[in-house]
Amino acid sequence: MSAEADFRLDGFEPADTDSAEAEQSVWAGDLTVLAEHHTPSGSHSYLLAHDTSTIWGVPGEPQLIAVRISRELGDRTFTFECAPHTVLAFAQSWLIERGCPPDPITQVATGIAPADDLTVQTERKIRDTAGRYEVLHSDTAPDYPYEAWTMARDRRAVQDPVRVFLEVDGPGTDTYTLREGAFADEEAAMDWLFYRHSPLPQPPQYDGDAAAARSRAALTRSTAPTVLSPTEAARGAAASTSAAVRTTVSRPL
Template identity: 40%
Template sequence: MLFDTTHVWNDIPGQSSVLAVHVERDLAAGVFEVDFTFQPLVAMAQRWLVERGADPAWFSDLVPITAADQETERVEDLLRAAGPDRFTVHDQYTYDAEPYDIWVIATDALASESDRPVRVFHEQRQVDADTYTLREGHFATIDDARVWTADPSSPLPRVSPSPSARAAAARSATAVTGSVVSAAPPLPPPGPSRRRAR
């Protein structure tokens, strides 16, 4: 993978700066073939290389900029293992100056929430610490996601837990004593929506 320093002079602002290059050599014939792609996020470039035979273990130690926390690593693992058909990218933008962040809008073909299939992946770089964070938010529509990208400093909609995580939480909230099962009381119905008007 390479960082394209010339992307700042592209005719269209915000274009991707991460370049993934795949070189396939035929030693017997003495020839080689080169393929490449620009991707907005490092994990997306890694996924493209994994699809072409790269070992994911090669990407475990990247320097000098490193993931700031476990949540960043989780989202990167998700993107890296997604395969070619899970996420369809609709929009993306790379800031080559302050705030040095990246956002990507994609539809998730395997979304567990049928009413919120759109994802925004947002990477923010902590320049002084040489680290970055990567977060995901869930949206109902691409237009909703585009509204959020107009102000990327606002909080991303929280990710709902997966069905297995919800089941595990329900099990842990249920106490079993002999044949008697006592569960936590049901939550009250949700109040009025607090969604901010845009």
């Protein structure tokens, strides 16, 4: 991980007002780069970073930020886009959707690993289907059980299109799990996040992914469902916008 982001904009001017405002909304000194890619020509840069300034901000704010920079080398102008995220795979998907090659942006060394195959498959599903999910809400809980979640609308789903992707650190381990739950609407999803009155409801279909289905079945047989207690962060979720790299986000810095 890099100590600080370098936007490589010396000698460049913003191409429009939106780009000027977007650049001013982030300070490079607040960002710890987790992964980045710069095209050989210098025309584009993609950065995935942890925003350390969120430690002092509103609780539950997204702590990841994805940045895309396009440069007109002849005119010496640039366009700047950025988006906050709570779950790493969604930040990566946002960058991939905007032209970043998958390999460099998925090589993220966080010091914590996926706990099982289902977590790996769920992350891959999010990254490999860029544009599939419309992010609706998100939240990060910096206290035990160190969880982050993203609520999204699955544009391909025929049934229960609102999905909750819940990421939780394994207690006492350097691992995390990512699970997908399916709901009829945002109200039902928010109700579950607040009360945790049942296990996270599984999606009615899993894209025909037989391996993922087998993993889910094995986990169901071998592990009793866990019902998590509500967090203070979830209570404010309706007001939150789009977390967590586990080392830098789900756990306090």
